[in-house]
Amino acid sequence: MIVRGRLTVYEPRGEYQIVLEHAEPKGIGALQLAFEQLKERLAAEGLFDQERKKSLPAFPQTVGLVTSITGAAIHDILTVLQKRWPILHIIIAPVQVQGEGAAKQIADAVTSLNSMKEIDVIIVGRGGGSWEDLWTFNEEPVVRAIAASRIPVVSAIGHEVDVTLADLAADLRAPTPSAAAEMVVPVLSHLVTQLEDCTVRIQRVVGQRCAVERHRLQAHVSELSRMRFDVQEKSQRVDELTGRLCQALDELSSTMKQHLRDCHHDLLSHSPLYFVKHGLTLIPQLVTRLHRQMKSVTLHRRQRVQQVVAELNNLSPLAILGRGYSILYNLGTGQIIRRAQDVRIGDELKARLASGRLGCVVKDVIPPTSA
Amino acid sequence: MATVKFEQAMARLEAIVGELERGDLPLDESLKIFEEGIRLSKSCLKVLEDAEKKVEVLVQEKNGKKKLQAFSPADEVDDSSS
Numbered sequence: 001m002i003v004r005g006r007l008t009v010y011e012p013r014g015e016y017q018i019v020l021e022h023a024e025p026k027g028i029g030a031l032q033l034a035f036e037q038l039k040e041r042l043a044a045e046g047l048f049d050q051e052r053k054k055s056l057p058a059f060p061q062t063v064g065l066v067t068s069i070t071g072a073a074i075h076d077i078l079t080v081l082q083k084r085w086p087i088l089h090i091i092i093a094p095v096q097v098q099g100e101g102a103a104k105q106i107a108d109a110v111t112s113l114n115s116m117k118e119i120d121v122i123i124v125g126r127g128g129g130s131w132e133d134l135w136t137f138n139e140e141p142v143v144r145a146i147a148a149s150r151i152p153v154v155s156a157i158g159h160e161v162d163v164t165l166a167d168l169a170a171d172l173r174a175p176t177p178s179a180a181a182e183m184v185v186p187v188l189s190h191l192v193t194q195l196e197d198c199t200v201r202i203q204r205v206v207g208q209r210c211a212v213e214r215h216r217l218q219a220h221v222s223e224l225s226r227m228r229f230d231v232q233e234k235s236q237r238v239d240e241l242t243g244r245l246c247q248a249l250d251e252l253s254s255t256m257k258q259h260l261r262d263c264h265h266d267l268l269s270h271s272p273l274y275f276v277k278h279g280l281t282l283i284p285q286l287v288t289r290l291h292r293q294m295k296s297v298t299l300h301r302r303q304r305v306q307q308v309v310a311e312l313n314n315l316s317p318l319a320i321l322g323r324g325y326s327i328l329y330n331l332g333t334g335q336i337i338r339r340a341q342d343v344r345i346g347d348e349l350k351a352r353l354a355s356g357r358l359g360c361v362v363k364d365v366i367p368p369t370s371a
Numbered sequence: 372m373a374t375v376k377f378e379q380a381m382a383r384l385e386a387i388v389g390e391l392e393r394g395d396l397p398l399d400e401s402l403k404i405f406e407e408g409i410r411l412s413k414s415c416l417k418v419l420e421d422a423e424k425k426v427e428v429l430v431q432e433k434n435g436k437k438k439l440q441a442f443s444p445a446d447e448v449d450d451s452s453s
Contacts, residue, residue: 087422
């Protein structure tokens, strides 16, 4: 036993006491040193890095199990796995978990399981034991094989207090083998319940939705039929009004046609052509009548003129001269002499005869005897 | 069971339940994903029912090759040494 602590003296009795701070079995120090050194080296390589950790599949189909075929660990794991997830395919890679060659067997088993493509997750486990018993899981080949696994690895080595390098390299560390089994598989009955619950929920939701939609649809259908009735009613009204309108238009049209015919007739009867035709026959008649009238008037006038001319001839002084009369003019004044007293003896007179003239000198003036 | 496909199917199914329960999808879309949900749920259950339960042991033969053989609980010996 190697111990470390403080040495004290109990004065009343003069006894020495050691207060222990650390104790270890003799010989374990070397192992511990090797452990720390390897841990440091592999950590430096990044084998324990958190970023390397793979997540576990939620519903594994096939699980690889690296453990001893004999012992409590395999029994616990199988029991839990089969109870929770009875449909699981389990492939056991039996190994020695301690002693000479155990490390190589474990490393080989992890590698072999990695070559089988159907495996979803690997459990590497063993039951509790002394630190030396668990030592295999601190050996480099085991740690490296676990770190290199493409399949997620769950470690379950010893008890919760024992942390091996294999635990550090694993993707997940379980405190016990049973716990590893619980971490790896879900509970089938829960999953089935969950699935059934999903089915029930979506059926209920969709059923309710369908009921709501059906109700809405029915409301629309009755609304539509009410509208159709409305439309039919209105269309009948439209038909009726259209008929009346057509009839009114026909009546109006025939009235207008009749009126138009009347107008046309009136218009024809007042045509200027009619007057022109009438005028064309009237004008020659009038012309004839005018000629005739003119002739008659002319004749009448001519006769009257001849008559007046004859009368005039009768009244002409010249015509009287023809019957032996003559006209005396005062040669000086040119006046016609009607009274004797207007001339004196010796006055020269001119006498106009029916044919030619005479120059005369007054010899005597005899006034009228009684005036 | 293709593990990934099953997980995706479960995730999709849960998403569908959520979408339908939110109730803001048009009816035809709801019916479409409802059918998908029922199909997924059936196929998931079928996958679970059809999954073959077996326990095998990987044994090394004398020529160094490895093969699988059925594991019987009789092989399991209670041995406290492990």
